[in-house]
Amino acid sequence: MRWAFITDIHANRQAFEAVFADARAQGATRFALLGDFVGYGADPAWVLDQVMALAADGAIAIQGNHDEAVAHGSTPGMHPDARNVVDWTRSQLGEEQLRFLTRLPLQAHGEPGNILFVHANAFEPNGWEYVQGRAEAVKSLHASNARIQVCGHMHEPMLYHLSGTGKAGDFRPLPGVPMPLPGHRQWLAIPGACGQPRDGNPAACYALLDPPTSDLDDARITFQRVAYDVDAAGAALRATAMPTVLVERLARRLALGE
Template sequence: MRWAFITDIHANRQAFEAVLADARAQGATRIALLGDFVGYGADPAWVMAQVMALAADGAIAIQGNHDEAVAHGSTPGMHPDARAVIDWTRAQLSEDQLRFLARLPLQAHGEPGNCLFVHANAFQPNGWEYVQGRAEAVKSLHASSARIQVCGHMHEPMLYHLSGTGKAGDFRPLAGVPMPLPGHRQWLAIPGSCGQPRDGNPAACYALLDPAKSDLDDARITFQRVAYDVEAACNALRATDLPTPIVERLARRLTLGE
């Protein structure tokens, strides 16, 4: 059984289509969707329809901070751009889609190698604190007995580990290179953003997990990058009625991967 971990789609239809096609071509049979399905992108209703269909078919889906914000509405204290996008996104979604977002769990467990799926971190899932380095990664790993944690929220791929003696380490993964996850360590994987990568590479991110076949085997994770039609995603934004300055800022981020 091969798992695909997909996170931070951010209403980017073109990126999500490309990642789903690649995951199926790579033989993924299970999917975990780690939140932030909406926000920023031009196609929230289409993305939500796909997410809901995948969840109905057995995919794991958890709530991200953008999902929470869209489900409950913007607040006056938000950045004006964020407030505008949230209000616009809410207007694109059906009542069923808004209810689905509001009812998503903050975390879930899965059978591949005792996994915990959570959008931001395991120590305070609803606080939306970023795992920006080893300190936050260790804090998250200490908060759960799961051998493998998979988090979204950070838009750059990263892999952390913690030994039984408390020694921590990290890897910046190379795309397409399988990495063993030995069972004597805990692991925290951040697949990177499907719909809005921020590491200078606009190609969509996701990760594949091959669970260990027995206690004598290691699970393996492979971080993937998938080229997609970025210009089409930008043009879809320009076809919306969002304010032009916001659209151009969002389009620039997609183009540059920032």
């Protein structure tokens, strides 16, 4: 059984189509979708329909901060750009889709391998604090007994570990290179954003996990990058009714991977 971890799709149909096709081609049979399905991109309804279908077929789906914001609506205190995106996104969704966003859990577990899935972190899932380095990673790992944690929210791929003696480390993974996850350590994997990478590379991110088949085996994780039609994603944004200045800024970020 091979897991695919996909997070921060952000209504980017082109990126999600490319990542899902690649995951299937790589033999993925289980899917964990780690939140922020909406926000920024041009196709929230289409993306949510795919997520809802996958969840109905057994995929894990987690709520992200953008999902929460869209589910409950914009507030006067929001930045104008965020408020525009939230209001426009809500106008594209039906009642069933909004209910789905509202009812998404903040975390879930997967087997085999004792895996915890959460959008931001395990120590305060609804606080939306970023795991920006070892300090936050260790705090998240201490908050759960899971052997492997998988988080979204950060839009750059990263892998952290914690030994039984409290020694922490991190890796910036290379795409396509399998990495063993020895069972004597806890691990926190951040696959990177599918729909809006922010590491200077516009290619979509996700990760594959081969869980251990026994307590004596190591799991293996492979971080993937998938090129997709960024120009088409930008054109889809320009076809929306969101403000032109905002749309151009969002399209530019996609093209530059920022």
